[in-house]
Amino acid sequence: MAWVGAHGLIVSAPLDRADAIVVLSGSSTLAERTKHAAHLYSQNRAPRILLTTDNQQGSWSSAEQRNPYFHEIAVRELIRLGVPSQNIEVVTPPVSSTWDEAVLLSEYAKTHNLSSILIVTSSYHSRRALWTFRSHFQNIHIQVGMDPVPTGIQTPGPATWWLHLRGWQLVFVEYLKLIYYLCRSL
Numbered sequence: 001m002a003w004v005g006a007h008g009l010i011v012s013a014p015l016d017r018a019d020a021i022v023v024l025s026g027s028s029t030l031a032e033r034t035k036h037a038a039h040l041y042s043q044n045r046a047p048r049i050l051l052t053t054d055n056q057q058g059s060w061s062s063a064e065q066r067n068p069y070f071h072e073i074a075v076r077e078l079i080r081l082g083v084p085s086q087n088i089e090v091v092t093p094p095v096s097s098t099w100d101e102a103v104l105l106s107e108y109a110k111t112h113n114l115s116s117i118l119i120v121t122s123s124y125h126s127r128r129a130l131w132t133f134r135s136h137f138q139n140i141h142i143q144v145g146m147d148p149v150p151t152g153i154q155t156p157g158p159a160t161w162w163l164h165l166r167g168w169q170l171v172f173v174e175y176l177k178l179i180y181y182l183c184r185s186l
Helices: 002-007 029-041 068-079 098-111 123-137 165-184
Strands: 018-021 051-052 086-091 116-120 143-146
Touching: 002 165, 018 029, 018 143, 029 051, 029 068, 029 116, 051 098, 086 098, 086 116, 098 123, 098 165, 116 123, 123 143, 123 165
Parallel strands: 018 051, 018 116, 051 086, 116 143
Antiparallel strands: none
């Protein structure tokens, strides 16, 4: 039953090619999201990568003598993984939810004449993210795809999520958020 519950949150909506890969904010799964986006970029799935920012800061950097923002860490990681800096853009202003990201990116897509985006997020976040983005993008006729990061990198797998505190934070809480979003849209 735990496996079914976890798999109920995981969806994919493949796009062979998009105008942009969009990496959703999420400091707890930043490493897996940026690595997956760089992999998709290397497969020529899109010519650029867009990052949203939640304005959260990481731990202290002795080299920088400050706490860098997670979007700055993501940019550095994408460059390290082979994505040219001119093909990476942080879309502002900062957001505080998936809903805010969808609103922000629908405006961005309209003003930048995008016809398609490919979203990268964590597996357990994929159903709510895809539903939210498709809801916001349906009237502007921009195709939304989803290529979630496989579980097991920074998130427990579907068969064992319930054995980990992190799994409860991801799976159980994601169901609560999904219910909230569905009620919000009514």
